[in-house]
Amino acid sequence: MENEEKNTKQLILEKGALLLAQQGIEGLSMRKLGALVGVSQAAIYRHFANKEELLRAIIQNGYGRLVSTLRAVLENEYQSPAQKVREAVYAYINFVLESPDLFKAVLLQDSGPARQQVHSVQKDIGKNRETFAMFIKVLSEGMAKGDFAPADPELSSLAIWASLTGLASRIAVERSIAPDLRNQLIERFCAIILGGLQYKY
Amino acid sequence: MENEEKNTKQLILEKGALLLAQQGIEGLSMRKLGALVGVSQAAIYRHFANKEELLRAIIQNGYGRLVSTLRAVLENEYQSPAQKVREAVYAYINFVLESPDLFKAVLLQDSGPARQQVHSVQKDIGKNRETFAMFIKVLSEGMAKGDFAPADPELSSLAIWASLTGLASRIAVERSIAPDLRNQLIERFCAIILGGLQYKY
């Protein structure tokens, strides 16, 4: 029984992510989603109370991957703080390249009809407390070890995370960019960030 | 007399920017805009052929300010490259603080049904060739003078600009942040970026 149900609910989540990825947040309509899943529009309401809840679920569902990847990267004992930062950047960008619209839905939206809806999601996920806390810890660690110049780790985290989001956004928008150039860009970004972290005034 | 009616077209642009600012790109409907301006929906079509054209006009109208501010900052002869970068950051952030959703409309949207419309606008403005070229020049100049470590100035520009966009986005979203904290964040951002530019491996 659980299997049966899971099928539909999970299918909705998957196809929903797909719709979101292909058509953006406006393209995710109950009608289309129902058709894509092969089920009536009304059926979706059996599984999710709202479009809001649906959206939240889709996002949480898809976002989990990034979070666990990031966690793995940031908690890897065998890497230096600088390496962790660099790997986190790559993990983040890879996620964005795989699901650009999921990314956009979560991190960049707070306009559109789902604005206020997503807002709460953003608070839950966008800030991503847990991951963020880990990132702060990595920076603190680096500063303690002398790898990074001393500074407020939370502020640094915020600044870098925001920068990373900006980079990701640009890359998500310009999907047609040559992979080569893209890698150079990412590399330069890492260089600047890590340079900035190490730089002493 | 001219003052009384305030030109309607300009009014549409202003109220349109306001709607865009308050409700995002989808919230900008002809219906609402008409009501806000105090005019019938159809009247808007006297002044703008399309929603697309309207959007383009609103954005260009509002975006002009930033471009000219940036130009002034980046072409100021009496400042060092590093100072120019810092001032550009502040100019950008100030613009975002004044018109957060104008910013969001232009820079963060890009796919979906209504978004292909914006796409061309983005190409015109988002890339913002002219300003961007000036930014590249500032970095080149800094590298030539030895203020910045040598690196590809275009790549560096792209990376920094994307980062700046990310910071701006975060600030735009979290408008309720305390000004104090905000300034610290901006300052830390500048420090990291400028540090990164100066850092030699």
Added chain:
Amino acid sequence: MENEEKNTKQLILEKGALLLAQQGIEGLSMRKLGALVGVSQAAIYRHFANKEELLRAIIQNGYGRLVSTLRAVLENEYQSPAQKVREAVYAYINFVLESPDLFKAVLLQDSGPARQQVHSVQKDIGKNRETFAMFIKVLSEGMAKGDFAPADPELSSLAIWASLTGLASRIAVERSIAPDLRNQLIERFCAIILGGLQYKY
């Protein structure tokens, strides 16, 4: 139970035909139709994807009668070709008298914005291959039997069918004509057509 609600879809078709009949092809608006059926405009889209599909359905629905009547007439074994022609004329005219605007919608419209939609329908129905083929056969038969003078049966069919359409159109337009006069006109039409078919140069 089924009777009570009367199927809505069928109701839409019927009221749609009525609207079409009373107000022509442009008068058939979703708004009006919804109101006439006693249902919201949106409800119509539950049953027909488009105005185009709706139109097609209405026409096919109403047109079926004529086709089957014509078929019965033209395949009646016990009548001479001339009689078949005469009966077909009367059947056609009777249909037009019963549903004058259904007829008009199908046969007289064909260009303009809304009309390209009808175009395909016209190809399906207007040409009415099947019925038309039967008509050709009747003429061939008559020529073979010597009832009609030898001539290209397809060309003759086309000419007569077009003429019949013209007559029908006139009658549809001038609905107020006295039945007596109308019958005389139809009779004279048959006489000319049949005379023309029998006439040898």
Added chain:
Amino acid sequence: MENEEKNTKQLILEKGALLLAQQGIEGLSMRKLGALVGVSQAAIYRHFANKEELLRAIIQNGYGRLVSTLRAVLENEYQSPAQKVREAVYAYINFVLESPDLFKAVLLQDSGPARQQVHSVQKDIGKNRETFAMFIKVLSEGMAKGDFAPADPELSSLAIWASLTGLASRIAVERSIAPDLRNQLIERFCAIILGGLQYKY
């Protein structure tokens, strides 16, 4: 002065006929017409009180040609009644081929928004009393001379005229038909009609 005015008014009529021809009766909007003439929409109202009056004027303007051609044909002293009928058919068809939508607007319409508007025009023009009277006279003449079998000439006229309209309609609709085939069709039509007129029971 008259010249100046004539220019605009006549231009409206001409471009109006063109619009009517290209886009059908729905395509003839004041907006488009104004643009086509190179004048504001409102300007049209300086010359014509209504869309109705405009339409009437366009039709009358364009229809004049047919009427005078038909008059010339039907009053040609040097031709037999049969020849006159044949020539009238060709004149009519040629007119339709040149201005198919003018034809449609005048003779086939009585649906659409302009329905009731055109109706009155139809009474004036569609029946085309004068021309029609001449046609009756030709038939009478033919019957008197023994070229045609005796019959009610008015009834015959009506039947033939309606048939001709039907033929014209078919030809107007299927504009892509090969000229060769078209001519054969017209010829066969003439043969049937003339045969029917001459046939004695």
Added chain:
DNA sequence: AATGAATGAGACTTCATTCAT
């Protein structure tokens, strides 16, 4: 004679949601 601005009505269509079955 002409224009620019505006209007009110109406066009088709899509949306999220509800409800009886």
Added chain:
DNA sequence: AATGAATGAAGTCTCATTCAT
């Protein structure tokens, strides 16, 4: 757990027409 039917609101846009200038 699911469906088919329906709804009300909203979306963009076009139309014929009016009016002050």
